[in-house]
Amino acid sequence: MRTLLLAALLAAASQASAFCGFYVAKADATLFNDRSEIILVRDGERTILTMSNDFKGDVKDFALVVPVPAVLKREDIKVVQRHVFDALDAYSAPRLVEYYDENPCMQWRFAEAQMDEVLAAPTTLNHIREEKEAMAKGVTIEARYTVGEYDILILSATESVGLKDWLIGNGYRIPQTAHEVLDPYIKSNLKFFVVKVNLQELKASGFSTLRPIQIRFDSHKFMLPIRLGMANSKGSQDMIVHAFTRTGRVECVNYRTVKPPTDRNIPLFVKERFGPFYRDLFARAHRREGRNAVFLEYAWTVTPSFNGMKCDPCVGPPPMPREFAEAGADWGPQGGNTFYTRLHVRYARDRFPQDLVFQVTPNTEHFQARYILTHPAQGDLSCTAGQDYLEELYYRRGRELEELSALTGWDIEKRKGYVDEVKGKMSPERRKGLSAPLFPNLPKGPSGPMLIALVAAAMLLFTELAYRRNALSRAPLTS
Amino acid sequence: MRILRALHHFLRSDARHFQIAFLQGFLAYGVLALGWDAEWPRYAVLVATCLLVQTLFIRWKGLPWHTLKSALVTGSGMSLLLKSDSLAVLAMGAAIAIGSKFFLRVDGKHVFNPGNLGIGAAVLLTGDAWVSPGQWGSGPVLAFLLGAAGCMVVLRVGRIDTSLAFLATYAALEFARQVLYLGWEPEVWLHRMTNGALLLFTFFMITDPMTTPKAQGARIGWSMAIGILAFVLGTAWWINATPIWSLLIISAATPALDRLWKGRRFTWTPGAPLTPATTNNR
Numbered sequence: 001m002r003t004l005l006l007a008a009l010l011a012a013a014s015q016a017s018a019f020c021g022f023y024v025a026k027a028d029a030t031l032f033n034d035r036s037e038i039i040l041v042r043d044g045e046r047t048i049l050t051m052s053n054d055f056k057g058d059v060k061d062f063a064l065v066v067p068v069p070a071v072l073k074r075e076d077i078k079v080v081q082r083h084v085f086d087a088l089d090a091y092s093a094p095r096l097v098e099y100y101d102e103n104p105c106m107q108w109r110f111a112e113a114q115m116d117e118v119l120a121a122p123t124t125l126n127h128i129r130e131e132k133e134a135m136a137k138g139v140t141i142e143a144r145y146t147v148g149e150y151d152i153l154i155l156s157a158t159e160s161v162g163l164k165d166w167l168i169g170n171g172y173r174i175p176q177t178a179h180e181v182l183d184p185y186i187k188s189n190l191k192f193f194v195v196k197v198n199l200q201e202l203k204a205s206g207f208s209t210l211r212p213i214q215i216r217f218d219s220h221k222f223m224l225p226i227r228l229g230m231a232n233s234k235g236s237q238d239m240i241v242h243a244f245t246r247t248g249r250v251e252c253v254n255y256r257t258v259k260p261p262t263d264r265n266i267p268l269f270v271k272e273r274f275g276p277f278y279r280d281l282f283a284r285a286h287r288r289e290g291r292n293a294v295f296l297e298y299a300w301t302v303t304p305s306f307n308g309m310k311c312d313p314c315v316g317p318p319p320m321p322r323e324f325a326e327a328g329a330d331w332g333p334q335g336g337n338t339f340y341t342r343l344h345v346r347y348a349r350d351r352f353p354q355d356l357v358f359q360v361t362p363n364t365e366h367f368q369a370r371y372i373l374t375h376p377a378q379g380d381l382s383c384t385a386g387q388d389y390l391e392e393l394y395y396r397r398g399r400e401l402e403e404l405s406a407l408t409g410w411d412i413e414k415r416k417g418y419v420d421e422v423k424g425k426m427s428p429e430r431r432k433g434l435s436a437p438l439f440p441n442l443p444k445g446p447s448g449p450m451l452i453a454l455v456a457a458a459m460l461l462f463t464e465l466a467y468r469r470n471a472l473s474r475a476p477l478t479s
Numbered sequence: 480m481r482i483l484r485a486l487h488h489f490l491r492s493d494a495r496h497f498q499i500a501f502l503q504g505f506l507a508y509g510v511l512a513l514g515w516d517a518e519w520p521r522y523a524v525l526v527a528t529c530l531l532v533q534t535l536f537i538r539w540k541g542l543p544w545h546t547l548k549s550a551l552v553t554g555s556g557m558s559l560l561l562k563s564d565s566l567a568v569l570a571m572g573a574a575i576a577i578g579s580k581f582f583l584r585v586d587g588k589h590v591f592n593p594g595n596l597g598i599g600a601a602v603l604l605t606g607d608a609w610v611s612p613g614q615w616g617s618g619p620v621l622a623f624l625l626g627a628a629g630c631m632v633v634l635r636v637g638r639i640d641t642s643l644a645f646l647a648t649y650a651a652l653e654f655a656r657q658v659l660y661l662g663w664e665p666e667v668w669l670h671r672m673t674n675g676a677l678l679l680f681t682f683f684m685i686t687d688p689m690t691t692p693k694a695q696g697a698r699i700g701w702s703m704a705i706g707i708l709a710f711v712l713g714t715a716w717w718i719n720a721t722p723i724w725s726l727l728i729i730s731a732a733t734p735a736l737d738r739l740w741k742g743r744r745f746t747w748t749p750g751a752p753l754t755p756a757t758t759n760n761r
Binding site for chain 1: 607
């Protein structure tokens with residue numbers, strides 16, 4: 001009998017991070033802009049956006065520009081603890097589940113996110129000079145705050161060249177292509193949330209890393225301005241969105257929201273390489289979907305309760321009510337249901353021309369990206385039933401290898417020992433009766449269904465045209 | 480070859496045959512190629528409810544049985560657009576869709592596109608249903624598939640004017656806003672225009688010959704109004720799936736347009752005698 005017991009190795013894909021806005025450096029520091037994590041809470045017209053910061057560079061070079069739909073007030077801006085992201089990530093990441101053909105046992109392991117050490121150094125701002133220059137360039141400094149270790153400006157601009165000049169004049173290195181992207185945002189009446197690190201505050205705070213920034217605003221617009229982030233990044237970037245609503249799933253309106261393959265049985269040796277496994281699986285799924293889809297990695301009702309949150313199966317310690325509160329997903333004193341959607345977007349300029357637009361749906365169907373390991377039975381298996389079991393195990397492992405190859409594209413030729421080791425435990429007569437498990441060659445090129453659809457459409461069109469010509473030459477059409 | 484010819488002859492005998500074949504084909508494409516959840520019970524409930532309600536009215540009003548095809552078109556179209564976790568909500572939407580053809584009538588013609596009204600009612604009345612405009616994605620191949628299939632049906636029922644007037648108006652306004660005013664690259668506009676849900680709407684929903692105005696001039700104006708309203712709703716209020724809402728609102732004006740500009744009444748079966756029973760019911 002199989003017993004499900006333990007769970008959890010989390011995909012440790014955490015690398016560098018980026019915001020949905022873009023980093024601009026004051027010097028030619030090398031910038032990493034590959035992966036960002038955000039928490040997106042949507043309640044009616046209200047959006048609470050928390051941006052995680054994993055900036056790898058000298059903090060005095062750190063700068064961030066995010067288009068926002070409103071002039072934010074001081075109380076709309078907050079600095080939150082990084083552990084909120086870690087807790088959410090650990091809870092919702094694609095997971096590995098282990099089944100045992102026999103004795104159950106338990107094991108937990110978590111991936112730890114890398115924290116970057118940053119150094120503090122003093123800086124000063126010449127406010128008056130800044131404002132004068134700003135006015136001259138059609139840039140208005142709508143507000144100026146210091147929140148935690150950050151100096152924040154809310155800018156509005158009348159034209160992109162002025163804004164670009166102002167940012168350059170104030171020591172920000174703007175990517176050349178950013179200019180074209182700024183224009184549509186200015187005309188859409190967006191403001192610019194500009195952040196730099198206040199080195200004195202950072203030193204005084206005692207934190208060695210930059211903490212996530214949280215902003216809240218009311219707007220019809222439920223979107224993420226990813227185009228700006230693409231301005232200083234050549235390749236593709238990854239973004240994880242932890243979205244919370246009262247009603248149900250968040251889905252993308254202008255791109256497809258799809259699911260990665262889930263509930264697949266994979267070989268035992270993947271346990272040691274689950275991070276690379278999921279990374280390759282994701283890359284493959286991303287390509288298969290045409291590199292322009294948003295992936296749903298987790299969807300679950302997570303209404304907080306006094307004992308923490310309920311989950312089934314629990315693969316990590318569920319986030320606690322205080323973590324929801326920190327993320328802005330606590331709905332205040334009136335409470336209510338909370339639905340958690342984890343989206344993973346890998347975007348690049350060529351396949352994501354539009355900013356991401358979302359909608360909240362009443363869809364409460366649960367989903368998790370889950371991969372299954374099954375440990376073989378232990379002990380003496382020489383009886384007939386045991387030999388039957390081994391035969392079944394032999395073929396099952398063949399299927400697991402095929403699955404692995406189909407999911408990740410890994411070369412499984414070298415892994416045949418995984419199947420053959422079962423053979424060793426079988427009696428010689430049994431071994432003779434086995435047929436070799438099949439190792440398929442993977443199809444390459446465009447997806448099959450797409451081709452079929454195209455061919456079918458072309459054939460229909462062709463018959464239609466042929467018929468039309470025939471029919472016209474014989475009798476007039478009635479339709 | 481003979482079988483193909485026979486099949487083709489069958490398809491050509493009624494434009495609805497094409498419609499049903501394409502809508503079912505799109506559903507299969509969505510499930511097989513685009514990785515939609517194969518929610519067969521939901522599709523089954525939508526189609527079955529449409530057919531059942533239509534059957535009731537056929538028995539009650541003595542209508543011809545071929546009107547079941549129209550109900551199948553409605554059910555198939557709704558399967559592609561309407562989503563809900565609750566089967567009861569879907570059944571309600573489908574029942575309202577078909578029911579509206581018999582209860583919301585002016586001058587012997589139903590006012591609303593049944594599928595459109597069914598979707599609107601399910602989303603607005605229950606709050607437990609939704610439309611996923613992103614489920615098709617965007618792309619030139621998709622645009623070609625939907626466009627080609629759509630043209631085959633729409634040309635046959637003589638409503639290409641509706642599709643083109645709507646699409647041209649909406650595309651022109653979007654181009655003016657996105658490219659000329661905001662300054663996005665034309666690519667952004669193209670991405671919006673090749674959205675599968677928009678094209679499905681353009682060729683398979685707005686073109687319903689039973690609920691479009693009868694006179695061609697009125698029809699073109701009506702389609703343009705839908706395009707304009709869809710653009711305004713999306714731009715000013717950031718509403719999603721605006722063509723669906725726009726059609727619902729503008730459809731209320733159809734009876735007035737029909738009174739002002741007379742036109743020939745549409746019939747699905749061109750050879751059949753024009754009786755109220757064959758003309759009125761889609």
